[in-house]
Amino acid sequence: MNPDRQRPLEEDPNPAYRLGEDGRVPTALPAALAGPAAAAFADLAESGPSPRRFELAFLPVLDDARYGVVYVRGSGGTLYFGFGIDLELRGAALTVELAWRLQEGYDELPGVPGPLHPMCSPGHGHPAEATLTGDEAWWVCPETGTPLARIGEYRAPAGD
Numbered sequence: 001m002n003p004d005r006q007r008p009l010e011e012d013p014n015p016a017y018r019l020g021e022d023g024r025v026p027t028a029l030p031a032a033l034a035g036p037a038a039a040a041f042a043d044l045a046e047s048g049p050s051p052r053r054f055e056l057a058f059l060p061v062l063d064d065a066r067y068g069v070v071y072v073r074g075s076g077g078t079l080y081f082g083f084g085i086d087l088e089l090r091g092a093a094l095t096v097e098l099a100w101r102l103q104e105g106y107d108e109l110p111g112v113p114g115p116l117h118p119m120c121s122p123g124h125g126h127p128a129e130a131t132l133t134g135d136e137a138w139w140v141c142p143e144t145g146t147p148l149a150r151i152g153e154y155r156a157p158a159g160d
């Protein structure tokens, strides 16, 4: 094992990689987070590997009930990345927050090709951006502001 490695590139048998905050093993997402997180993660995976290779998990922050940590882990339990979430967020604001935080770490997951997830319009050299539009959560082009799809309804553009 390479001791300089910060993050395992594949499932790692070292049980330390399965532990989150305070050495606890993350459990299932709270119901309020599960739906929007799964929807956003599926959108990211439209041009990457199957989301079934990964699952989302959660730990509450022990000394502040308002916050939790969401993790993305492999089927063997290896945690690839995690981020804090404000548990008072609701609706589209929660969806946008989950989407951009999941997007931020997504291209570091094993097997994910390149950084453009979800892809913006063909020929654009950037990914779509999770944005609160009115009271809805959308993927939009960060250059033109063009709405591409509601978060959870994204489909990769046809062609190449």
Ligand SMILES: [Zn+2]
Pocket (backbone or CB within 6 Å): 120, 121, 124, 126, 127, 140, 141, 142, 143, 144
């Ligand atoms: Zn664009």
